[in-house]
Amino acid sequence: MKRVRCPKCDGFITFDETKYKEGQSLIFECPQCGKQFGIRIGATKLRNPQKDEILNENEYNDEFGALIVIENVFHYKQVIPLKFGDNIIGRYMKGSKTNTPIETNDPSIDITHCNINVSRDKKGHLKYTLSDGPSYTGTFVDNEILGNKEKRIIHDGTLFTIGATSIILKAPKEGETTD
Known part of the structure; x- marks a missing residue:
């Protein structure tokens, strides 16, 4: 399981990354604030949590x-x-x-x-x-x-x-x- 952080409210969303291929784009909607944001599966330029x-x-x-x-x-x-x-x-x-x-x-x-x-x-x-x-x-x-x-x-x-x-x-x- 992976966690992504909402860029607006810093809430976490957990998802099963094994269901997706490297390079695939995903769109999330934050359950706390409703912000929609996208990520790409694979290497990140950000620091690890x-x-x-x-x-x-x-x-x-x-x-x-x-x-x-x-x-x-x-x-x-x-x-x-x-x-x-x-x-x-x-x-x-x-x-x-x-x-x-x-x-x-x-x-x-x-x-x-x-x-x-x-x-x-x-x-x-x-x-x-x-x-x-x-x-x-x-x-x-x-x-x-x-x-x-x-x-x-x-x-x-x-x-x-x-x-x-x-x-x-x-x-x-x-x-x-x-x-």
Whole structure:
């Protein structure tokens, strides 16, 4: 099964690509917004969706670590690389200021739910600071909700929850180079 994203509302349409030949053109009508759009079966010039990019948390190549989004009824497993500085985490929505989006239809995740700041401590080691958005449903670390404006230092393997979604921080091993 393949998914295509509506260019107007970013909704997904799933279809069985095995029923069509390479090079064949298909026309879709988005059930959410009614937009009609076409695709051609075969190679695409666009980047792969996160679902197809990185499925194994040990295969990512990023010097600042990654977030492992655990698969549940709202979405598939995702590995999202982190960048140095603020990583604004939230539900993917076209045009939002979220720079670390999760592709999900979980309504309990805000568009800008929480933030992980990646910095270096005095010894040059990576430091991860988690804070809530503020969000409507809160950000939980070790089953404790983060308070308003509270910041929590998290480490490799820390499990935190936003909405109905659990996420694990995967930090690179100290001294490991990923170039």
